[in-house]
Amino acid sequence: LTNRLARFSSSEAVQHVMAELLQSDANDESVRLAVLHGMADSRRKPLPASWIGPLRDHLSGSSALVGAALTALNQLQNGRVDDVETIKCLGRIAVDEGQSAEFRLRSLNLVPLGSRDLSEHAVDFVCSQLTVESAITNRALAVDVLTSSPLSSQQLQQVARQLPWAGSTELQSLMTVFAISKDEQVGSALVSALLESPAATSLFPDRLKEVVSGFGASVAASAGPLLARIEQENQSKVERVEQILALLPQADIRRGLKVFQGTRASCIACHRRGYLGGGIGPDLNRIGNVRSERDLLESILFPSLSFVRSYEPMSIVTVEGLVFNGLVRDDSETEVTLQLDALKSVQLQKSEIEESHMGNISIMPAGLEKQLTPQDLADLVKYLKEG
DSSP states (O other): HHHHHHHHTTTTTHHHHHHHHHHHHTOHHHHHHHHHHHHHHHTOOOOOOOHHHHHHHTTSSHHHHHHHHHHHHHHHHTOOOOOOHHHHHHHHHHHTOOOOOHHHHHHHSSGGGGGGGOOHHHHHHHHHHTTTOOOOOHHHHHHHHHHHHHOOHHHHHHHHGGGGGGGGGHHHHHHHHTOOOOHHHHHHHHHHHHHHHHGGSSSSHHHHHHHHHTTTTTHHHTTHHHHHHHHHHHHHHHHHHHHHHGGGGGOOOHHHHHHHTTTTTOGOOOOOOOOTOOOOSSSOOHHHHHHHHHHHHHHHHOOSOOOTTTTOEEEEEETOOOOOEEEEEEOSSSSEEESSSSSOEEEGGGGGEEEEEEESOOOOSOOOOGGGHHHHHHHHHHHHHHO
16 A cells, blocks of 8 residues: 555645545554555655645654654655644654654754754753664764754854764764864864764874864864874774684674674664665675675774675765765666665765765774774674674
């Protein structure tokens, strides 16, 4: 039913039927979910007027219905909602502490910038979801809120204070937020936080220098110890490979499975193993048959050193100067879909593309060794090799 509704949703008559199915009290939740999923899958542009009210009405109710309505709004509106009453509903979800963190973040991302609640309490909530203990979905949504919102110097300092607990992927993305500011206080807060962050050594030295130099000579000089630490740790990674390989005799497959599925590494978000996992990265079901323990470990520690065929990253520059790095998921005559990370993709019209070329940075995050212990990594390698 979902597939057929999506296929025929260009028909105005079908659009009205879908709206009526949602509005009728006679239909149970399974029917409503099928219709909401059909709306989301249709990606109908512009959003049919008959759908606006029914979608808004389903922003309350069971968690399944709220989640499906949020997904449909995001897919249909490209993350840009302009209906005033719908914006009010999203705003209420965003501040409702009784809602799940994921729904609050998804709602906040859908609220237009001019209507977003970016109070100190709201920013603290968003920042609390950056920790590596949070689900990867929540971490990505939190980064989306922060990178898409105009943040004051005070708010940037709030974000900086949370960075010691953020993972390497989040740190890389949040550097773009701080690069906009020239406030010396923001720069000092940023460097102080990065000096306390275990994941900070996963940052690219050239990019870090570029960001801190924008805050003035004093802040740039204070980042010297961090840059030295990054250089030292990059040199010692080869030694770390031998240290972790030496732990393999004590490694445990069951612990490795927990690492694979856990929030710190979140391997399962991109890679399939057994019947579970995502399809963004290479399928790992038979990886142990073709890769040695050393190969597996080096691919985790040095994700940009080499790429599996058909999973090479592409770098695209738009005519507006925006740069995107990711995997090509779809390439038609008129548009390209680029997978930017485990959860986010972007559709670009070919008329918008200035240039494109093979990239040299993997979408698999560097710095996982900052979030996992040497024994965790040994257990993960054991699981991939023998599990």
